[in-house]
Amino acid sequence: MRIASAGIQHETNTFSDVPTRLADFERDSDCGSQFVGGDRIADLYQDTNTIHGGYLAGAISVEADIEPLLCARAQPSGRVDRDAFEHLMGLLIDRLRGALPVDGVLLDLHGAMATDDHDDAEGEIIARVRELVGKTMPVVVTFDLHANITQRMVELSDVLIGFNTYPHVDMYDRGVEAAQLLCRMIRGELKPVQAFRQLPLITLPPMQCTLREPMKSLMSHVADLKVGSDIVAASVAMGFPFADIEDAGVSVLVTSSGDSNRASTAAEKLARRVWSFRDLLQPELTAIAVAMQHAQQLAADAGPVIFADGSDNPGGGAPCDGTVALRALIDADFRGAVVGILSDPETVAQAHAAGVGRTIEALIGGKTDDRHGESVRATARICTLSDGEFLHRGPMRQGIPGHFGRMATLRIGGVTVVVAENRMQLLDREMLRIAGVTPERSRLIVVKSAVHFRADFQQMASVIFDADTPGIHRPDFANFDYRSLRRPIYPLDSDVEFESES
Numbered sequence: 413m414r415i416a417s418a419g420i421q422h423e424t425n426t427f428s429d430v431p432t433r434l435a436d437f438e439r440d441s442d443c444g445s446q447f448v449g450g451d452r453i454a455d456l457y458q459d460t461n462t463i464h465g466g467y468l469a470g471a472i473s474v475e476a477d478i479e480p481l482l483c484a485r486a487q488p489s490g491r492v493d494r495d496a497f498e499h500l501m502g503l504l505i506d507r508l509r510g511a512l513p514v515d516g517v518l519l520d521l522h523g524a525m526a527t528d529d530h531d532d533a534e535g536e537i538i539a540r541v542r543e544l545v546g547k548t549m550p551v552v553v554t555f556d557l558h559a560n561i562t563q564r565m566v567e568l569s570d571v572l573i574g575f576n577t578y579p580h581v582d583m584y585d586r587g588v589e590a591a592q593l594l595c596r597m598i599r600g601e602l603k604p605v606q607a608f609r610q611l612p613l614i615t616l617p618p619m620q621c622t623l624r625e626p627m628k629s630l631m632s633h634v635a636d637l638k639v640g641s642d643i644v645a646a647s648v649a650m651g652f653p654f655a656d657i658e659d660a661g662v663s664v665l666v667t668s669s670g671d672s673n674r675a676s677t678a679a680e681k682l683a684r685r686v687w688s689f690r691d692l693l694q695p696e697l698t699a700i701a702v703a704m705q706h707a708q709q710l711a712a713d714a715g716p717v718i719f720a721d722g723s724d725n726p727g728g729g730a731p732c733d734g735t736v737a738l739r740a741l742i743d744a745d746f747r748g749a750v751v752g753i754l755s756d757p758e759t760v761a762q763a764h765a766a767g768v769g770r771t772i773e774a775l776i777g778g779k780t781d782d783r784h785g786e787s788v789r790a791t792a793r794i795c796t797l798s799d800g801e802f803l804h805r806g807p808m809r810q811g812i813p814g815h816f817g818r819m820a821t822l823r824i825g826g827v828t829v830v831v832a833e834n835r836m837q838l839l840d841r842e843m844l845r846i847a848g849v850t851p852e853r854s855r856l857i858v859v860k861s862a863v864h865f866r867a868d869f870q871q872m873a874s875v876i877f878d879a880d881t882p883g884i885h886r887p888d889f890a891n892f893d894y895r896s897l898r899r900p901i902y903p904l905d906s907d908v909e910f911e912s913e914s
Contacts, residue, residue, distance in 0.1 A: 413476040419520030421485040425654040425729025427884045428490035436486040453480035460811035463520045466587015474595040481507040488729040492527040515598045516550040523559020524652035531657040535564035550597040552590045558652040561663040566608045574647030579867035581807040603670045607679035614661040616887035617862040618695035618878045620650040626689040642669045687910045697880035700740045707856040715874035716854045722862030723883030727837035730885040733777040734784030737858045747826030748855030755835040763820035784883045792822035796848035806840035806868030821847045839864040
């Protein structure tokens with residue numbers, strides 16, 4: 413048995429003015445700028461908590477040969493431009509054509525990519541693969557919990573499998589599951605039937621977190637659906653709300669073994685359960701002044717206060733150079749705060765030119781646009797410099813190398829700010845340690861992340877606040893002017909009903 417695997421991943425914030433180009437994929441892809449496949453992918457992802465790590469292990473478990481063809485990804489930002497998408501699709505199709513004949517295909521996609529030409533980029537990817545391999549070849553697709561699932565994606569794939577966790581710590585498990593299901597199909601042991609429900613519901617990242625209620629209980633129910641039944645896969649896609657496309661929002665998928673009625677009934681019940689939680693999925697935001705006050709009242713050994721600056725989350729397409737919290741901390745002369753990790757190549761270059769221990773007059777952050785706070789002018793002492801190379805040690809992407817580009821740690825009064833050349837979400841404590849910061853000893857940490865940081869930071873935190881700051885990833889629907897999103901949809905519209913399809 414021989415299977416092929418490939419992935420092109422991007423989470424597109426259509427409210428961002430920064431286009432995603434081929435150079436972004438070349439910089440951010442784990443396999444490097446040449447998008448090398450084959451053994452390079454196998455060597456990189458073997459025994460890692462990633463989808464392809466799961467694909468490799470799943471194939472081994474069923475004694476199948478797997479040929480990884482392509483793994484390309486870019487940090488979330490604006491729409492993927494036409495040239496980048498067509499170049500990557502050309503690589504995928506050419507390599508798949510060269511790998512034929514194969515018995516099945518695994519596709520590692522995000523589910524919320526939009527391009528200059530395609531609001532449903534994943535649907536286009538699956539369609540081109542299907543055109544090459546034919547209607548009968550098994551194709552299994554894995555997708556992110558934030559996927560905006562479309563009917564086209566469902567119709568063109570045999571099974572769609574989504575992450576059950578946010579922070580995403582089950583990627584390996586979902587990869588294993590996908591590979592094993594694909595091999596069961598190839599052997600004729602499984603004839604999957606998918607049931608899809610798209611809800612008139614759109615939600616924001618903070619309360620999509622599966623470490624919090626109601627998502628914790630909801631995902632426990634999803635896992636229970638597959639216990640002792642003929643349901644072989646079940647997923648809830650909470651959607652990516654910062655994409656102004658028709659299909660943004662929440663959907664559910666249930667796959668049974670040959671029983672369409674069973675799949676449909678289970679999908680309907682699952683969708684109803686999600687709908688019943690709609691009012692509990694709206695976040696509460698906290699100002700930085702409140703977080704500072706709370707931190708000042710805590711005992712020294714209570715653990716840091718975390719201020720999750722999700723509005724400037726690069727993991728959702730924000731520039732990662734917002735300064736509202738930094739400005740407030742400096743103005744208050746707050747002691748023991750860390751702000752990180754800001755993307756500011758200019759300040760990094762200035763710090764590296766000056767050297768450790770020197771003082772610079774820096775203009776920090778606020779350089780991408782005018783929606784995340786103005787640049788902060790300050791006298792800063794250079795504490796550490798680094799090359800930004802690290803290995804993910806937290807639960808997310810564990811074992812995968814990371815590349816911040818050059819980094820600098822600056823001290824402004826009692827505030828420490830970490831800056832880097834590359835834009836990357838702070839989701840692993842190791843990202844601060846390589847900059848000379850011990851997060852456990854901090855009083856207050858401003859993290860450029862919405863939820864993923866919880867995978868490695870939550871256990872040590874005394875309290876976590878969802879930040880009330882401006883930005884293109886702000887968890888507040890009043891901040892966005894949707895033009896293409898289907899309507900009516902809750903909570904943008906008040907009188908919304910979820911019509912049964914049963």
